[in-house]
Amino acid sequence: xxxxxxxxxxxxxxxxxxxxxxxxxxxxxxxxxxxxxxxxxxxxxxxxxxxxxxxxxxxxxxxxxxxxxxxxxxxxxxxxxxxxxxxxxxxxxxxxxxxxxxxxxxxxxxxxxxxxxxxxxxxxxxxxxxxxxxxxxxxxxxxxxxxxxxxxxxxxxxxxxxxxxxxxxxxxxxxxxxxxxxxxxxxxxxxxxxxxxxxxxxxxxxxxxxxxxxxxxxxxxxxxxxxxxxxxxxxxxxxxxxxxxxxxxxxxxxxxxxxxxxxxxxxxxxxxxxxxxxxxxxxxxxxxxxxxxxxxxxxxxxxxxxxxxxxxxxxxxxxxxxxxxxxxxxxxxxxxxxxxxxxxxxxxxxxxxxxxxxxxxxxxxxxxxxxxxxxxxxxxxxxxxxxxxxxxxxxxxxxxxxxxxxxxxxxxxxxxxxxxxxxxxxxxxxxxxxxxxxxxxxxxxxxxxxxxxxxxxxxxxxxxxxxxxxxxxxx
RNA sequence: GGCGCUAUCGUCUAGGGGACUAGGACGGGGCCCUCUCAAGGCCCAAACACGGGUUCGAAUCCCGUUAGCGCUACCA
Numbered sequence: 001x002x003x004x005x006x007x008x009x010x011x012x013x014x015x016x017x018x019x020x021x022x023x024x025x026x027x028x029x030x031x032x033x034x035x036x037x038x039x040x041x042x043x044x045x046x047x048x049x050x051x052x053x054x055x056x057x058x059x060x061x062x063x064x065x066x067x068x069x070x071x072x073x074x075x076x077x078x079x080x081x082x083x084x085x086x087x088x089x090x091x092x093x094x095x096x097x098x099x100x101x102x103x104x105x106x107x108x109x110x111x112x113x114x115x116x117x118x119x120x121x122x123x124x125x126x127x128x129x130x131x132x133x134x135x136x137x138x139x140x141x142x143x144x145x146x147x148x149x150x151x152x153x154x155x156x157x158x159x160x161x162x163x164x165x166x167x168x169x170x171x172x173x174x175x176x177x178x179x180x181x182x183x184x185x186x187x188x189x190x191x192x193x194x195x196x197x198x199x200x201x202x203x204x205x206x207x208x209x210x211x212x213x214x215x216x217x218x219x220x221x222x223x224x225x226x227x228x229x230x231x232x233x234x235x236x237x238x239x240x241x242x243x244x245x246x247x248x249x250x251x252x253x254x255x256x257x258x259x260x261x262x263x264x265x266x267x268x269x270x271x272x273x274x275x276x277x278x279x280x281x282x283x284x285x286x287x288x289x290x291x292x293x294x295x296x297x298x299x300x301x302x303x304x305x306x307x308x309x310x311x312x313x314x315x316x317x318x319x320x321x322x323x324x325x326x327x328x329x330x331x332x333x334x335x336x337x338x339x340x341x342x343x344x345x346x347x348x349x350x351x352x353x354x355x356x357x358x359x360x361x362x363x364x365x366x367x368x369x370x371x372x373x374x375x376x377x378x379x380x381x382x383x384x385x386x387x388x389x390x391x392x393x394x395x396x397x398x399x400x401x402x403x404x405x406x407x408x409x410x411x412x413x414x415x416x417x418x419x420x421x422x423x424x425x426x427x428x429x430x431x432x433x434x435x436x437x438x439x440x441x442x443x444x445x446x447x448x449x450x451x452x453x454x455x456x457x458x459x460x461x462x463x464x465x466x467x468x469x470x471x472x473x474x475x
Numbered sequence: 476g477g478c479g480c481u482a483u484c485g486u487c488u489a490g491g492g493g494a495c496u497a498g499g500a501c502g503g504g505g506c507c508c509u510c511u512c513a514a515g516g517c518c519c520a521a522a523c524a525c526g527g528g529u530u531c532g533a534a535u536c537c538c539g540u541u542a543g544c545g546c547u548a549c550c551a
Binding site for chain 2: 175179312
């Protein structure tokens with residue numbers, strides 16, 4: 001059997017949407033699984049809305065996610081001549097006809113139909129125009145489109161995810177395939193290009209199901225066998241509506257900015273609408289490629305759950321070696337305007353288990369780099385209030401004890417020993433000694449173990465900060 | 476309005492006539508660990524949309540209802 005050829009065909013009219021990214025992922029997975037070819041085609045025929053900037057963003061997004069392609073990117077705009085030739089061939093073969101109806105006329109009819117509460121359908125009035133009449137109008141320079149003649153018969157196909165889907169030709173319009181400016185309409189351009197690029201499997205969003213019968217009719221009229229179609233379900237927002245700006249981040253770049261790791265994003269996206277079975281959650285790209293199949297794709301739409309994405313990101317975060325985290329965290333810190341004057345690795349190591357995003361890691365690292373920037377959160381404030389004067393006093397005692405540790409011995413074990421001793425001599429609970437330190441250094445009641453925190457912040461900075469806070473609270 | 480697609484815990488899903496007391500994961504609740512939190516471990520609550528069939532037997536097959544979504548352009 002011939003090797004499959006699949007394509008991802010985004011239109012550069014906006015950012016790379018998570019839905020588009022997932023479609024690309026599925027195409028890539030299918031190509032890699034079957035040893036086929038992944039073609040990237042930019043559908044830029046909507047000149048009004050397509051921009052180079054958007055194209056770049058889409059390519060960057062795919063690269064970020066690790067989705068590669070074997071051919072392209074091809075630009076649909078480059079094939080205008082072939083599109084036109086295909087349309088004219090259909091015209092010559094009597095499978096299409098010239099239509100002189102103007103946009104205004106059509107719009108008026110559409111509005112009328114809507115008012116009457118019935119669906120608009122083109123009345124095919126130009127379908128049987130006498131040749132002489134067509135020739136005359138052409139001579140007069142009247143603008144015209146080319147419409148495809150839809151047969152009444154049933155058009156059905158075995159969709160790789162939905163099973164058999166069928167439409168009645170009589171429910172479909174004689175749709176336009178070539179505009180009056182000789183540019184192709186989407187359905188023609190896609191079919192023409194997919195034929196030229198020898199695409200064998202079209203894996204795309206569910207929203208194209210209703211285009212499919214038209215495209216199949218086009219394949220047949222052009223004398224070609226249609227490819228296998230696999231329509232993957234949509235991605236919805238948390239309210240069950242189509243994912244849109246209202247739901248917050250919908251572009252892949254938004255998640256990149258929020259500190260989501262590409263591996264986590266890829267894993268999460270793969271599991272939206274596809275299941276490898278066997279209760280698997282965390283999958284390497286190799287495992288995904290091995291396990292991927294069109295049969296495992298869900299028929300129903302999936303809700304994009306950012307909480308689960310963040311959980312997954314946390315999983316990847318704690319599993320990733322610090323070395324690989326250092327660069328992204330450094331970039332994030334620079335963006336935050338934090339200067340970095342030392343090795344970040346121990347800092348990252350001590351906070352990554354408690355983090356769900358790179359951004360979150362960077363924020364914690366920033367505070368450990370310079371505890372004076374710590375801002376008190378609500379729980380920290382509550383603790384201070386609850387402890388009263390003991391807060392400042394305990395801090396003062398800790399500072400005095402810690403001061404006696406010489407710099408060479410400033411390590412977690414020695415620190416813990418010292419902290420325990422303070423608690424012991426004061427007959428206080430260990431927590432009453434440690435929590436004030438934690439709050440002083442981070443502003444928060446949550447952090448890594450206090451002895452590790454002290455070690456990572458360093459002797460000089462820790463002492464300075466603890467003493468300062470102690471003074472503020474009468475210690 | 477027409478046409479089409481879909482329907483298992485709140486969410487992502489497993490399941491494809493008997494293995495279902497419907498499994499896993501996120502989220503929620505609890506316990507353990509513990510200086511706090513996270514991680515980890517253990518436990519709990521939580522679903523087959525509804526109604527008819529078919530069958531000895533239905534989450535699973537068929538029909539209908541309902542609901543959601545998509546398309547209905549000289550957009551893609």
